[in-house]
Amino acid sequence: KNQVEQSPQSLIILEGKNCTLQCNYTVSPFSNLRWYKQDTGRGPVSLTIMTFSENTKSNGRYTATLDADTKQSSLHITASQLSDSASYICVVSENTGFQKLVFGTGTRLLVSP
C-alpha cells in the first residue's frame, strides 16, 4: 500500500534554532516528492518539489533532501522564526498518468520565543 510517514508528529524549538523533519515513503512508482507548509486554518502552500534525480533543493531557509534509494526525505529549517510555526506535510506523487498525490499526516512545528 502506498504510504507516507512523517516524524516527529510534533516538535517545539526555540526561535533561532535549526530543526530537521523526516519523511519515509513506500509510494511506487515514484514521480516526485513535495513539501508543503500549512498554517493553522489555511490551505497547504508548496515549499519544494523534487524529482527522482534531485538530492537537494532549497527555498530560502528551507532545504529539502531526497534519497530515492532508501525512500527517505528530510526538510531542514535554518534559523527558525516564529512564523515557521505550522504543519509541514510531505507529499509523494505517483508516476501514473494522473499523478495521484499521497499525503503524509504532517509534523506540527511550534517555534517558541
Add this chain to the structure above:
Amino acid sequence: NAGVTQTPKFRILKIGQSMTLQCAQDMNHNYMYWYRQDPGMGLKLIYYSVGAGITDKGEVPNGYNVSRSTTEDFPLRLELAAPSQTSVYFCASSYSTGEQFFGPGTRLTVL
C-alpha cells in the same frame, strides 16, 4: 490574481441536508481537485477534473458529486449530509500535473 477561492469558510449542516461547496480559480489551470482533511490524517482526494466537462473519482468519492462546466469553477455537492462528512474541505488547482495551489478551505460540521 485571487488564486483559488472557496466559499463558504464555515458551515454547519443537519443530518440529511444538502449543500454545495464553491471553488473558483483565476489562474487558467486545467486540473482541479477536491480534498478532505480529517483531524490527524493526511489529505484524501475526493474528486478531480482534468478539464471542463471531465471529472473522475478519487479515493473517497461516496456521498459527493462534482461538475466542471467551466475552466474556472469546480463545485462540490454533498447530498444527504452525514456526520462522517464533518471535515475540512480543500479545493486545489494546477497546470496539468505540476504544483497544486490550494484554497483556504471550508470547515464543515454535520450534526
